[in-house]
Amino acid sequence: MIDYSPLFNTLSTTCLANWLDDLPAALEQRLQEARRHGDLPRWQSALAQLPDVQPSVSSLEDGVHIGAAADLSERQQSLLLEGLQGLHPWRKGPFELFGVHIDTEWRSDWKWDRVNPHLDLRGKRVLDVGCGNGYHMWRMWQAGAALVVGVDPNLLFLTQFQAIRRYLPDAPVWQLPFTLEELPEPSGGFDTVFSMGVLYHRRSPLDHLLQLKACLRPGGELVLETLVIEGDEHQCLMPEDRYAQMRNVWFLPSVALLERFLRRSGYVDVRCVDLNRTSVQEQRSTEWMRFQSLPDFLDPTNPDLTCEGYPAPLRATLVATRP
Numbered sequence: 001m002i003d004y005s006p007l008f009n010t011l012s013t014t015c016l017a018n019w020l021d022d023l024p025a026a027l028e029q030r031l032q033e034a035r036r037h038g039d040l041p042r043w044q045s046a047l048a049q050l051p052d053v054q055p056s057v058s059s060l061e062d063g064v065h066i067g068a069a070a071d072l073s074e075r076q077q078s079l080l081l082e083g084l085q086g087l088h089p090w091r092k093g094p095f096e097l098f099g100v101h102i103d104t105e106w107r108s109d110w111k112w113d114r115v116n117p118h119l120d121l122r123g124k125r126v127l128d129v130g131c132g133n134g135y136h137m138w139r140m141w142q143a144g145a146a147l148v149v150g151v152d153p154n155l156l157f158l159t160q161f162q163a164i165r166r167y168l169p170d171a172p173v174w175q176l177p178f179t180l181e182e183l184p185e186p187s188g189g190f191d192t193v194f195s196m197g198v199l200y201h202r203r204s205p206l207d208h209l210l211q212l213k214a215c216l217r218p219g220g221e222l223v224l225e226t227l228v229i230e231g232d233e234h235q236c237l238m239p240e241d242r243y244a245q246m247r248n249v250w251f252l253p254s255v256a257l258l259e260r261f262l263r264r265s266g267y268v269d270v271r272c273v274d275l276n277r278t279s280v281q282e283q284r285s286t287e288w289m290r291f292q293s294l295p296d297f298l299d300p301t302n303p304d305l306t307c308e309g310y311p312a313p314l315r316a317t318l319v320a321t322r323p
Helices: 005-011 017-021 023-034 040-049 074-085 108-118 135-142 155-165 205-215 255-264
Strands: 064-066 095-097 100-102 125-129 147-151 173-176 190-196 216-228 268-277 302-306 314-321
Touching (some): 005 023, 040 155, 074 100, 108 314, 155 173, 190 205, 205 255, 255 268
Parallel strands (some): 190 216
Antiparallel strands (some): 216 314
């Protein structure tokens, strides 16, 4: 598993040093519990297949591109492909490792291209809540972040993150297998906090916004991306059961109501920087994610509706400041 000692050393010199009172023991316990997960041995076996090789080149400028095909022998290429495919499904990306293109379910690079122009991460400590397999964390680091910490309890996502970090071992980019609520007291230790694709899974969206604010230093910035609906400040959709086949979707507010949520939670300088209708080109099944995806979740006779009859996915990104 990941050696977190460099992270602990970094935290010891910051206002997050109090995390060291609880985090090492909590990590050890979580990783012990992880060993009982039925799929973990298979994922770890796939991870162990990845060739031990130093990439000749890496670029995170316009994606996550690590190594060149010429860095590997034919045998190593075969092991790499088999190991990476053993970590199916790959949902966030894409990634390119030594010439192998991991065509993930989501074109997360498109989302990043929409959000990045509104950010300044240079020298920042960044927290990514619900980070998935860490795709956006690598882009945050490339954008100048001094430290990126992601939290996501999904062990497959953690293993996929390990696969990428294997070839960028010195990067100040870390993934913790926790939920936000399981983290130690954040003490306002982050300059920027991301919550992308999380809010609509929370039964209490205002509590989530307050928890995110507690992670920010005064003057720190929240980047919030979530599903929304069209309408004024009084409009909010609460699905009867599933939304686009997802069970755990609770609240889809209008942008105006979401802005009010943020102001009532104590944020200032609240602004919507992007509004985008998710297309079937941005989220779809691929060789690397062979289950159903967005085209299967829309009304086949009217793509403006989900299969349940709700408005099709519309996503907004808002930026707000902790005063």
